[in-house]
Amino acid sequence: MRQAVTIAARDLRATYVSAFGIGCTAAFAALAGVLLVFDLRGDQARLDLWFSSLFVALGLLAALVTQRAFAEEERSGTLEILLTSPVRFWQVAVGKLFGVTGVLLAAIAATIVCPLLVASMGNPDSGPIITGYIGLVLVGIGFLSLGLAVSASTPNPLVAAAGTAGVLVALWLAGVLAGGLGGRLHVVLEYLSPTSHVTGFLRGTLAVTDIAYFLSMTVVGIAAVIAVLGWRR
């Protein structure tokens, strides 16, 4: 695990000494502020609409952050060194995930001022805020791991970002498609869509199904990264 932490620390440092990491975090925080104003136009001290917008923004953040993880390294030639060094593929995959999760947590932490502001002005229900943040972390990590899998499979950062966005849109579309179908296919497609799994976080509930879904997404993403790295070697 030490190797994974070393990889994560190196990636995190590289992200935050560049304008990219700082820019992503600052932009995410600013976007959260703008979305908060839109949410509060309903004249209610509730943040469910804000959180649902942030879930969409997380998809974009995941696509941006993960495109650098492998594709950028490959472009700069450092991936070759990493893969030939004495580390296992799972350590590389987990290390990369830890690294991008650090960026995610920093971006999420930058939004905490929003609920604090709402709490200072009104009387929001703290339950949905807590579950909303738990949801942001779980959904974010799930999206990041899928993004890493896409990033590992292409040397082009732009293709990696577009591919991640494509995968996430496809998952979202599965839910839309499910609405027009019946039977088992409806159940499967609906379950595959993240849309049906964020509702619980928004209303203030933590469901075993939702947690299992996003943990599975993370595991599948990491497994895909390991498989792609093995195949490429």
Add this chain to the structure above:
Amino acid sequence: MSRRARRALIAGVMLVVVVVAGNLLAYGHNAQADLSATHRFSLAPQTKGVLDEVKAPLKVTAFLNNAGATARDARFLLARYHELNRHISFSVVDPDADPTAARRYGISQYSTVVLTYEGRRVEAPSVDELDISTAILRLVRGGAKTVCVLTGHGEPALDDTTGTGLSKIGDIFKHNAYDVRTVDLTVGQAVVPTDCAALFDFGPRDPFGPQEVQAINAYAKAAGRVMLVASSLTTADPNPLTQPWGVQFLGGLVVDPQRSDSGDPTNVVIEDLPSTSPVVDGVNRLQFPASAGLAVSRDLREGLTVERLAATSGASWVESDPDVALQFDQNDIPGPVVVATASDDSHVETSGEQRVPGGGARIVRSRVLITASDTWLTNDFLDRLSNRRFFVNGLAWLTQDEQLLATTAQVSTDRSLPLTAERQARILVLTVGLVPGLIIGAGLLAHYGFRRRRRRSS
């Protein structure tokens, strides 16, 4: 295939199996922790029981203004129904945005909810757990049962919303999809309609006429279901109605200095619920103010059983002369005092079975529920301790409905927050200006610090 590739394939298959199995297991459980303040989106156990009865596609269409928080809450609540039973699907339609759908359903106003199931359709007045579950119960049941409520003896009214009224009982009937019919046996021919699923008499004040007694007993004996809520603070003598069911109404006033509320020994709290009857399922304590006493006959006829549902403590007694002093004396009856009973009479009729050709013997089952206080189910007392649960259980036992709703509508907390120009400016300055500015500033410091360290080291 190389050994390495084979191992990778096996690992991949195992991973898929574990992930799918884990998700199937989680999908089947539906467990959730509700952190919201009022647990608004956790459905009551009775609702879950009702949902278990939904075996075919049930569609809920809520017509709401899509822009408001009500529509979002509706989606959250209806999503929970869908999670608990995948036969239930829902949609929220804004009648202004989709007037065709509104016309198709014949909807002309907001906040109407239409539920359809197996070709039947019912409407709910709002997207509230109680209203939606009631509508589902009505759909699943297929038709409303009729309960009859006796009037003509000064009984409190079901639409009386004052503290001594019974509007909450009326709401329970409504929310459990019962049609209520009032029956006045003092007018015209004294006959209880045979389509009454149960007959209720909530606290008669005036005496019953002999024809009325005969009519009620005839109804009860013919597999009828009766709930008699009696009181000694009236001139009505319920004994002609209770004695055929093995219960004697003792009158008087129960005094319990050991278990009472607000320092009033006649406001009795009941903790002894000695029976295994379903009427006391989930009932912990009852509050029976101004209760009289009941006695169960020693010699019960064959087929008749009487359950002592609720009894006061051993320190209580039936005060025979409450107007003088609440002091135990030789005229009083010592406790524990039974204050609620359930009589079940089963007997075989030699003919009458209609399900076999030529008729045959059939079992006739009568049920009578008696309480010696008429105050416990008034609006002031119905929500004290387990009184509501006791009534709903009694209703279910009489009408033989397993799933009834005892939940009350959730009260939503006011969380209004008008977005003034000052507040908007404060939010934007802090979140779009200050926080990103601090992040960029910290990033620049880190960047230049890193460059300086690198220059020094080189």
